[in-house]
Amino acid sequence: MASTLNTMTSRKIIHIDMDCFFAAVEMRDFPELKNHPIAVGGSSDRRGVIATCNYEARRFGVRSAMATAHAIRLCPQLKVVKHRMSVYKDVSTQIHEIFRKYTDLIEPLSLDEAYLDVTDSSLHHGSATLIAQQIRADIQQTLNLTASAGVAPNKFLAKIASDLNKPNGQYVITPNDVAPFVETLALEKIPGVGKATLERLHLYGLKTAADVQKMELDALIKQFGKFGVSLHHRSFGRDDREVNTSRTRKSIGVETTLPEDVSQIKDCEQIMAGLFDELLSRIERAGAGARIAKCGVKLKFSDFRQTTVEHQQAAPELECFKPLLAEAWSRSKGKSVRLIGLSVGLQTEVSQQLDLPLPMASNTQHSNAPRRL
Numbered sequence: 001m002a003s004t005l006n007t008m009t010s011r012k013i014i015h016i017d018m019d020c021f022f023a024a025v026e027m028r029d030f031p032e033l034k035n036h037p038i039a040v041g042g043s044s045d046r047r048g049v050i051a052t053c054n055y056e057a058r059r060f061g062v063r064s065a066m067a068t069a070h071a072i073r074l075c076p077q078l079k080v081v082k083h084r085m086s087v088y089k090d091v092s093t094q095i096h097e098i099f100r101k102y103t104d105l106i107e108p109l110s111l112d113e114a115y116l117d118v119t120d121s122s123l124h125h126g127s128a129t130l131i132a133q134q135i136r137a138d139i140q141q142t143l144n145l146t147a148s149a150g151v152a153p154n155k156f157l158a159k160i161a162s163d164l165n166k167p168n169g170q171y172v173i174t175p176n177d178v179a180p181f182v183e184t185l186a187l188e189k190i191p192g193v194g195k196a197t198l199e200r201l202h203l204y205g206l207k208t209a210a211d212v213q214k215m216e217l218d219a220l221i222k223q224f225g226k227f228g229v230s231l232h233h234r235s236f237g238r239d240d241r242e243v244n245t246s247r248t249r250k251s252i253g254v255e256t257t258l259p260e261d262v263s264q265i266k267d268c269e270q271i272m273a274g275l276f277d278e279l280l281s282r283i284e285r286a287g288a289g290a291r292i293a294k295c296g297v298k299l300k301f302s303d304f305r306q307t308t309v310e311h312q313q314a315a316p317e318l319e320c321f322k323p324l325l326a327e328a329w330s331r332s333k334g335k336s337v338r339l340i341g342l343s344v345g346l347q348t349e350v351s352q353q354l355d356l357p358l359p360m361a362s363n364t365q366h367s368n369a370p371r372r373l
């Protein structure tokens with residue numbers, strides 16, 4: 001059936017999802033847990049549940065949200081460790097710092113998952129596939145953790161794709177792949193299709209996107225209301241939702257790694273003046289001028305130590321950043337500076353998202369380079 005609604009918007013979206021996130025952090029920090037089935041969760045004697053488990057434990061059938069007592073019955077040698085939420089939040093912040101080296105357009109979904117829009121990036125000549133690979137390599141090198149990625153023309157397909165080569169893999173759906181990809185797509189893979197919805201869909205004989213494609217839109221709306229419309233779009237692989245950065249944005253920043261380390265504060269001041277202009281234009285683009293609550297300066301020294309100095313400030317001016325730079329500089333211990341960053345902290349509305357601080361951005365290149373996925 002030809003589609004009756006035409007909302008085809010092609011972007012380059014990367015969905016990143018860390019592999020067995022809480023468990024991976026535990027194995028990294030306590031290497032004795034490696035090569036052993038482990039889970040992060042509450043204890044079995046207190047009716048605890050499993051938050052997640054490593055891939056060894058998954059082989060025994062252990063899953064997220066399962067009662068710990070049941071998980072231990074499935075896998076008697078399972079080691080269950082308590083969660084360390086503040087550590088996971090810190091790691092999440094670090095992951096976002098990495099993301100911001102590649103794009104400002106980030107929509108966090110949870111501590112370990114985010115959409116990135118790299119449509120306008122000129123990195124790797126605009127190849128989202130290579131950008132995703134680099135982000136994953138960066139996460140592995142910097143944090144010693146693995147991530148999987150899905151690369152696709154929209155959010156819905158990117159999210160499905162990131163699961164397909166897990167762990168430590170990625171899957172690319174190019175615009176040309178969309179039609180054959182959705183042809184066999186089981187409806188339960190569509191985010192938002194839960195158990196109850198799936199049962200209703202099955203009642204109508206709808207199992208794959210191809211089945212839905214054969215239905216008239218009117219009939220879908222009649223049976224499923226508004227959901228029928230989005231089901232119709234998804235079944236053709238369409239999703240025109242933008243990557244929504246505003247929900248959780250808590251800061252706007254700009255930073256630059258210097259071509260050569262700098263050992264004079266006045267050179268830093270000069271670089272800072274250039275960064276300040278870029279910061280102002282980013283604040284303007286984000287329409288965030290009225291929400292500014294503080295200013296910050298970040299320095300990274302030649303020994304890779306990093307320091308940030310912040311100050312409450314509602315209206316940022318270059319002059320406000322100078323004393324912050326001086327204080328950060330005083331922590332150099334004689335080392336030169338390899339990176340300078342400026343940021344403003346924003347007041348946030350109450351958000352339903354997890355408490356994800358967004359770190360400072362780095363310079364991202366944009367261009368009209370040919371589009372490649």
Ligand code: TTP
Binds near residue numbers: 020023064110112113
């Ligand atoms: P997920 O990304 O769903 O799972 P995961 O990262 O552990 O494993 P995968 O490799 O399949 O992506 O969730 C991220 C973290 O959120 C997870 O490590 C623990 C936490 N979480 C819970 O606390 N309860 C839950 O029911 C789920 C699904 C996740």
Ligand code: MG
Binds near residue numbers: 018
């Ligand atoms: Mg994950």
